[in-house]
Amino acid sequence: MPKLEKKDLVKNWLLGYSSETCYNYERLQGLGNTNAFMPIIRALYPEEKQAEELKKYLIFFNTEPSWMGTVVHGITAAMEEQRANGENVSADDIISVRSALMGPLAGIGDVVSQSICYPILAGVCISLALSGNFAGPILFEVVYKVLMLTLGYNMYMLGYNKGKEAILDMLSTGLLNKILDAVSIVGLMVIGAIACGNVNIDLSFLEWEFPNALGSVVFNVQHDVLDTLLPGILELAAVLGVWGLLRKKAKPTTIILIIFVVAFALVGLKALTGAY
């Protein structure tokens, strides 16, 4: 009875962090996963069957590999163990469970890692660093890695111990989608706050002085119009404008160009005030 030991599982989990070493558009993490599953396959199958068993990994696969997606590898390891022990698990079963899970977990994992943890952590650490405090980058590195590895390890072991039933149940009852909605709510509120602090458009250089009967009136576009209308209205407009362009499938590079055009148009306006 071939069994997986703790060290095989840990190796599999750790090698999963090399899923994107040969990242490519054709099969994304396929080759990396083949590499990651070698310890599992070696522990479970005789040598002549190992290459054949590894083929199910050298196919298109993409999930969030570091924070949450490790659960897919844990589940797979459990399924491989069952298969090697003669239970009724086919190679196609393993492939289809993996492809069913990779999408939802990429969603949840990317929201948690890239739109909640990273922006919060980066926001705090960038302001520390800009004020000359070495805690900025060091805190970023340490906190990011501790969160990532703790979550990654526990998700992996959860997958291995609970097996596919638990996770597939979550998928079929829509629980996974509800969790995705919940983390998305947090993510959206975080990026709302991030947008407020980090997008900066200040038109206070657009200022004209008009002489009239009372003496003179200073007219400042930023302070007298925009800020009284709604603070942050330009920042919101910029974000919504970008979002609208993205929804129309505009490429990021195109949007960057548009931003530069807008910036220089504003410089043109500044020139009208006689600044240069």
Place this chain on the structure above:
Amino acid sequence: MVLQAILVALIATISTWWFSHTITRTWLYPIWSGFLVALVMGQPLKGMMIAAAINLPYIGFITAGGSMPGNAMFAGPVGTALGLAAGLDYTQASVVGVILGSVAVFAWNAYMTINANWVHLADKYLEQGNLKMVRLCNYVPSFFVSLLLNGLPAFLIVMNGETFGNWLQTFPQWIMDGFAIAGGILPALGVGMLLNFLGKKKLIPFFFLGFALAKFVGLTTMMVTVVGALIAVLIYYFQNEKVGE
């Protein structure tokens, strides 16, 4: 200078060639990869501050399915090195970083395209049952692809940093003003991409709620996160209760 340029080139190479995310996951972000550059350039304090400024527009940086808004892995180390070598201030460095990152998107696309060849090679080795070579295919060739696409340009840019700095100093004020304004707007791209990624229509109001809490009430990002988590938990429970009935 040559040794420093080589080290910077290596950091730029590894920032894209993710040999293990236990180490490289944070090298995607300029605040860390740029700080490493600052250390090897012997100017930790100034370099750290430049790196942080370069990271600012990438605060909404997201990679999903291998596509990305700008190549922060190139902009971080190379921008920091260039900023130090050319003596740029933070705003200048931040804008130069964004320009580098936008141009270097092509390097990322080339990397992702060329790497498919090593997968085909691995196909052959797996067919022959040569597992050692399959593992080699995962780790080795992509290093050289990244070295060529990221390391070499990084090396050349750092070696010519001073010339670039002198050239930049000749720019008139209005061009620098334009760059500075663009630098303020550019974070909107990252935020817009996050919105696009998360944007289920019924959830979008939460983005405005987060913005309003920060702008009108003056809460910090951390406070907004806590409020967001509370709302998420409440909604999650009430949803389940309805299903339970």
